[in-house]
C-alpha cells in the first residue's frame with residue numbers, strides 16, 4: 116500500500132484524553148490515517164514572525180509523521196481570517212451576503228498555498244498518494260504540479276457546494292475553485308454538492324463522461340463524485356457505553372434532577388443555526404408550556420475564528436438571545452438553557468449524547484454534520500433518544516430515522532422537540548435501529564477506502580472495456 120500524505124489546514128495530533136479538535140475534518144482524517152503509513156501536513160496553529168520560513172516541525176506518533184509549518188501574522192490574516200473564512204466559507208455556505216472580498220486576501224491565500232507546496236515538496240516521495248482536504252487548499256494540486264509532482268492527488272471538500280450562480284459570485288473563481296481541475300479526483304459530501312460542482316465545471320467548458328463521474332478540462336481528466344463522510348460507528352458506540360458511567364456523566368445527570376436533556380453541540384458559527392434553534396426552543400416553551408421545568412436545553416459551543424468579525428457578531432447575538440429566553444421562562448429553581456463555550460473530549464461528548472433525549476442538529480447549511488451521526492451512534496439501543504435534524508445538513512440524505520425540520524421555521528423546531536419527547540419507545544427503537552445499521556455499514560474506514568480506491572482508479576488508463584461498461588451502465592439506468 117503506498118504511503119498516504121494528507122494535507123489540511125489544521126493538523127490534529129491524536130490525544131484521546133485531550134479536548135477534541137473542533138470540526139468534523141479532524142475526526143475524519145485521523146480515522147482515515149489509522150491503518151496506513153502516513154504523513155499529515157498542515158499549519159501548526161502557531162503564528163510566528165518567520166512564518167513558513169521557519170523549519171517545518173516534525174512529530175512522530177503511532178507510526179505516523181505530523182509535519183507542520185507556522186504562519187506569519189500577515190499570512191494568517193489574509194489566508195485564514197481573510198480569504199478562507201470571510202470569503203470561501205460564507206459563499207460555500209450560501210451566504211454571499213456575508214462575504215467580504217479583497218484582492219489582498221486572495222493574494223495571501225494563493226501565496227500561502229504556494230508556501231504549503233514549497234514546504235511539503237521535500238517530503239513527497241514519487242510513489243506517495245496525496246489527499247488534500249477542504250476549502251483552505253483548493254489550488255494546492257496546481258502548486259504541487261508546478262513543482263514537478265506527478266503523484267495521484269485527490270481533494271475532498273468537507274463543506275457544502277452551492278449552485279454555480281452562487282459560486283460565480285466569488286471574484287476570480289477560476290483562480291481558486293477552477294483549480295480543482297488539477298486534481299485526479301475531487302470528492303464532495305453529497306450527490307447534491309457533487310452535482311452543483313459539475314454544473315460549475317460545465318459552465319467553465321468541461322465535458323463530462325456519460326454517467327457524469329469524470330470530466331475533461333484543459334487536457335486533464337478529473338473524477339468527481341460524492342463520498343459522504345462518516346464516523347467510526349462501532350468504536351463510538353463503545354465509547355458512549357462506557358463514558359455514561361464516568362464521574363463527568365454522573366455529575367451532569369445529577370444536575371438535571373430528573374429533567375429530560377435536549378442537546379446541541381456545534382462550533383460557534385453562523386452556519387450552524389444556533390440563534391434559529393434558540394428561537395425554536397423558545398417557541399417550544401411558549402406553545403407547549405407543560406414541558407416548562409421538565410426539560411433542560413444544553414448547548415455546547417466551542418469558539419473558533421474569533422478574530423473574524425462575523426464570529427464576534429454571532430457570539431454577541433447568541434449570548435443575548437439565551438439571556439432573553441432564560442430571563443423570560445426561567446424561575447429560581449430552573450434555568451431553561453445552559454450554554455458552555457468549552458470543547459470536550461470525545462468520551463465526554465459521547466456521554467452527553469447518550470444522556471440526551473433529543474439531539475438538536477439544525478444547521479442552516481452543513482456539508483455533512485458529524486454530530487448528527489455521533490448522536491445516533493452514542494444512543495442506548497434499548498432506550499434511544501431522537502434526532503431532530505435540519506433538512507439542510509448533508510447527513511439528512513442518509514439519516515432517514517431523524518425528524519427532519521426546516522431550521523428557518525421556529526414552529527417546526529418546536530413541534531419536532533415536542534414530537535421527539537413524546538415519541539413511543541417502539542418507534543424510537545425502530546428509527547434508531549435503521550440509522551445505526553446504515554452508519555455501521557458506512558463507517559469512516561469504508562469512506563476512506565472508497566475515496567482511495569477511486570483515487571487509484573483515476574490513474575488507470577481508460578480501456579475500451581471501461582467505455583463499454585459505462586455505456587451499458589447508462590443504458591440500464593444505473
Ligand code: G6P
Nearest residue numbers: 125137138139140249273419420
Ligand atoms: C469545519 C471545516 C474544517 C475546520 C473546522 C474548524 O469543520 O470543514 O476545515 O478545520 O471547521 O474550523 P477552524 O477554522 O477552527 O479550523
